Amino acid sequence: MGDVLTAEADLAGRYRAVRALSVALVAPLSDADASAQSMPDASPAKWHLAHTSWFFETFILAGRPGYRLFDDRFGFLFNSYYEAAGPRHARPARGLLTRPSLDDVLAYRHHVDAAIERWLPDFDAGARALVELGLNHEGQHQELLLTDILDLFARNPLEPAMYPPPARLAAHAPESRWRNHPGGIVEIGHAGTGFAFDCEGPRHQQLLRPHALAEALVSNADWQAFIAAGGYRDPALWLSDGWAWVQREGIAAPGHWRHDANDGWTSFGLAGRRPLDPAAPVTHISYYEADAFASWAGARLPTEAEWEAAAASEDAAGGNQLDRPGPVQPQGGSDLFGDCWQWTMSAFLPYPGFRPAAGAVGEYNGKFMNGQMVLKGASCATPRGTSRASVRNFFYPHMRWQFTGLRLAKDL
């Protein structure tokens, strides 16, 4: 599969490629795997398959002459959070939907795909823009599908693997050098005519101070040093809410890490439980942990504007070359994209001049601009071609079931 979203492929070709990828992702899963929900924040894989189809059906197909809803009860089941699109099944109860079956959901996808592909040549610009949005929306859910399955498998004492472990050469952790920036006014936010989510704009100026960003992501070896230094036991390093979280949840290491007397540190990923790779970037850390680590290191997290300015100054495309989800191959050059989402110290708030779109689609991002922190980059689970320097991912500060890591920054 090529670079499905940013390449010159026509919209129909990209539609087919994105939709096929979702189906390919669930190939290793059983019907039960695809139906279970590990926690309220996660969704079943089957639900992701259905919800992404509901998105196309509801916002593009429904009401179009000649289109017949696949099942008029699915609107209730597979609406995620769009108040304007009507009532919906309670999120924490998605794992109880053992029916429709995975086969039923695949038939639903086929039904929607057939209608989109039939009518796509005749779509006007508005509908084509919604298809584009739907494809990028599906890219986000592809990543969530993988991270939600990881969370499910991590809670199973049998620790199943979704993929075989990659044959990989031992990575060498890059030396941690600082890249300086002189400060001044920069422009950030989406520019140009390509696709972007609403919250990536408007493009606008920000005033930066002189600062430096670390070239390398914080590694597992770095994090082992933090643990060994008592980082999880020193309240002075932590935000107040973070310290309460550490104590309440008994947190003492990144998500899925385990220490055995015989085996030392291991971590659990889509390829099962594996010895910890010291050179790999740390992942599955919360914002609280990222902030505490930075305090311990005498540094801080970057702002989103600093991060985006750094991304603009290099050929970002080279860092974003995943052919498929799964552990990323070490590669020369930047690791801005493709290893892990990187916590910033910026709260997810509207850019100056931001206005949500009218209608249900306007609920896409704006209503979440509260209490969450921005992450930049892309992870090993992000479909190739779907991230950009201007992408603003966001999660609550305690969440860490995504592939989340950090890069240090400091004032100059």
Added chain:
Amino acid sequence: MGDVLTAEADLAGRYRAVRALSVALVAPLSDADASAQSMPDASPAKWHLAHTSWFFETFILAGRPGYRLFDDRFGFLFNSYYEAAGPRHARPARGLLTRPSLDDVLAYRHHVDAAIERWLPDFDAGARALVELGLNHEGQHQELLLTDILDLFARNPLEPAMYPPPARLAAHAPESRWRNHPGGIVEIGHAGTGFAFDCEGPRHQQLLRPHALAEALVSNADWQAFIAAGGYRDPALWLSDGWAWVQREGIAAPGHWRHDANDGWTSFGLAGRRPLDPAAPVTHISYYEADAFASWAGARLPTEAEWEAAAASEDAAGGNQLDRPGPVQPQGGSDLFGDCWQWTMSAFLPYPGFRPAAGAVGEYNGKFMNGQMVLKGASCATPRGTSRASVRNFFYPHMRWQFTGLRLAKDL
């Protein structure tokens, strides 16, 4: 299938029949259906299949020369609550065990069955008693398997049916006559040499007062009258904890009942949503509801001794004729067994002289003798031949996902 547990069949034949019934019960279920857990009180169907096998493996096979554990991790996964048998997977997380798959669990059953059947001819009396206990234990889980699936399907907006609806003649609700008892000393508790659970004994004397029991179970029509009279809105009818439960949960009808302007009252069962049958016994009511109904009716619930005395005075066998789980056919004669479990006003406490058995098997019933109420009889989901007059079923007073109903009593 004949009357598998009480007939003269030899132990090996009964073993095969009981074990086959469990597998037959899940035939209508998908892998996802069999893996989901609707609430902490319920368990996945797949878990019931595995746990009942774990029971035979742990208490009979494990440690026997020549027996190889099927998977040494299954002890952790499928122990229910036996502290003496070691640590175990958290009950509310059983629905996350999408692996082992249903096929894996069926292979586990085959492995255990082969070992039991090979060695059964050589078992001593102690081991044979444990096989007997295991079969009766599995009978209990067969009922739970059905009621847990019913609870799961009832929470699915698609309301799937497990079985086709039965072709049945309209039942006529029996007239509600009273059967008097003069009181005096009676004997209750298990007698004789057949199988009984530990809590059914010792047999002992109880002093009854003159009283009467209703011949008929309270029907759906009776319950509609209670609703129409405002029974769910009058605190004077309710126990204090019951009234708090009604208000907190917004209870206004038995479980799975729904009232639509067009369709009137319907209820949901293993055959899907169906019009309410006024003549059928009401089911899916809590102890709180049973007690409130009795207060409204100017009556009370029976004690377990009163109920058992009534059962002893008739040929109980005739009332317990289920060939298979599923809605019971109306039948002449007593409805003590086979329609629904009947709440009594007796708390589940030890009979005089009761002592739990030594070892893990002693955890079977004794440690639950607190806070729960006794139910007598058997329901439409109870495997034929597994109930007795002396059986003491028990649940907390707010629970109603079983087929639970009531019969009235009064003092004379």
Added chain:
Amino acid sequence: MGDVLTAEADLAGRYRAVRALSVALVAPLSDADASAQSMPDASPAKWHLAHTSWFFETFILAGRPGYRLFDDRFGFLFNSYYEAAGPRHARPARGLLTRPSLDDVLAYRHHVDAAIERWLPDFDAGARALVELGLNHEGQHQELLLTDILDLFARNPLEPAMYPPPARLAAHAPESRWRNHPGGIVEIGHAGTGFAFDCEGPRHQQLLRPHALAEALVSNADWQAFIAAGGYRDPALWLSDGWAWVQREGIAAPGHWRHDANDGWTSFGLAGRRPLDPAAPVTHISYYEADAFASWAGARLPTEAEWEAAAASEDAAGGNQLDRPGPVQPQGGSDLFGDCWQWTMSAFLPYPGFRPAAGAVGEYNGKFMNGQMVLKGASCATPRGTSRASVRNFFYPHMRWQFTGLRLAKDL
């Protein structure tokens, strides 16, 4: 003060004595002490003073020609749980009622007392029975007032004392002898014409088996042996709900016990923190603990009928000689009354033929007949003269903020 409730004193005299005792009890308390609520199960002392007055006002005075409500908002504030008496302030929020002040509440008491005393000579039998009920009701709240203050002070790191420690000779723990009973039919429940709460009747027959009761209460020294033997760490001794409670709450000793390296075991009471008296009866234990102790001791708890039969066979009056609340003086003879309430293995359920009274007063006991266990006797905080052999105190099995202990029983 004499024996205010059981003596020959006329009703007016007893009214004055009981009402005066409540006021005397709060003398050591500040306005803040009297207003705070330590937990949802407890009430502020000031609230007890007001609620007991509300009882007289609502059920006897309100509506009587010439009576003016002291404050028409007090019905909302000081109704405890009487649904028939209208809506009420939420129980867990009683500690927020810093107004009315303690002085206001004392004025309220004076207003009610003046009206009762003026009209008492003219009251008919029904009203006199309600006065009697109100006085016994107030006796119950006097005990709760003391135990609620104890719970409040126990949660204060300063550990204030309400009373000075008694000058007492070291008690000698009585030898633990068994008193046998041959079994047979006995009568229990209230008899005669004196006052009793509704739930103490009807008097009725019960069939006892041959059994023995320990003459002595379980002592602190006995309990230290249970702790030393690992009683709190062995799940085999515990009810399932009890074991969950022990683990969830981290229970390892009776309420208010503390072990310091230097001081050994101490306990906290109304006279502050004191060295543990090995000979004194253990108190502040839950039903779960009482049951586990009995299992460990190879015994069981008595039934309420066994306990009452024992009380009937001795001169119960001698065991109930408290002149005032506070640590009881050791005394020769029975300790059935006056040291601590004694858990039985009987659930609090209606006696045969029990019917709640009509109207709000009928909510007194009947609606609590669910999920709670009966305690017999009386504690050091029970006002002298207010207990009887037929009294049925009741609490949920996890509760232990009262002076609760146990006496062992065994089958013969």
Added chain:
Amino acid sequence: MGDVLTAEADLAGRYRAVRALSVALVAPLSDADASAQSMPDASPAKWHLAHTSWFFETFILAGRPGYRLFDDRFGFLFNSYYEAAGPRHARPARGLLTRPSLDDVLAYRHHVDAAIERWLPDFDAGARALVELGLNHEGQHQELLLTDILDLFARNPLEPAMYPPPARLAAHAPESRWRNHPGGIVEIGHAGTGFAFDCEGPRHQQLLRPHALAEALVSNADWQAFIAAGGYRDPALWLSDGWAWVQREGIAAPGHWRHDANDGWTSFGLAGRRPLDPAAPVTHISYYEADAFASWAGARLPTEAEWEAAAASEDAAGGNQLDRPGPVQPQGGSDLFGDCWQWTMSAFLPYPGFRPAAGAVGEYNGKFMNGQMVLKGASCATPRGTSRASVRNFFYPHMRWQFTGLRLAKDL
């Protein structure tokens, strides 16, 4: 009392004035009023009195030769959240501390005051800076003391008043005009040598866009229009977390508002329940409500930089003239200070270059820089002279027990 904190008074004089104000504030309170805690976010008035004294004792006096701790148990009781100062009493249990009494706490204050006043002339610059910090800290607690009492009294069905209602002329709501700002680089943060909290600096540049701020605060009349337009029922106006909060808590009006058929809208304040003043600024609204109102009005909230730039452009001093806490007198000129704290759309995050101080005092603000929103200005309960343009107050977005309101902003 003059303008105690900003005037030229020497430090000793200001110390006496601030400390005396705290004691004066509790004059209308009973011991019980001063001891109760209305919710975990609030503290008892007595606790505020003690904690502010503990601050001086712990950070300035403790360890100084010749100083004797008033009570060595008070460190445990009255530490708020300083991890470096040792363990502490659980925050939600502060209302259980009926001892020490209010008189004890006043004696504690006297003890601390005597020591500070004796040694103040000899204090070095570091100690004097800590006194300054302690006085400003106490100013913050004076406001909290008032708002916490308001919250307590609002939960009491008797609705007590702390102060008599002010004799005030009907205010005229100012016309809502916009004040434009051309944008560009501005400096914000504390400048100069006067006192400021750590989080107010470093002073730094921010880039503003052209925008306008409303001259007037949003009034009660404005809010009534929002309610009448269905603002609380339209999810499109709300942040996702805000909408969940509205539904979960049943929010339909600002805090303490009530609508009666006869009386119309009333609100509850320190002077009791009063008819709503349409011209007064709305208060007791959460960030969620402020944001929803702004969306409904087609505007937005200001950023903290925009607000501070506006304050810098006028003589802020004139707007901050409270002689005492209590409802503010309408005054000509700006209402930036003194009516209510004003929500901004800025998250409470560190200013560029911010570093917490070393030691326990460094826990003052930095560890709360997560999940909270900045408020600017000052309220009617803010002691005169304690606010500044650079002050950054902060609360979680659902909190509204403070005097919180809003001012609109828009892009140009």
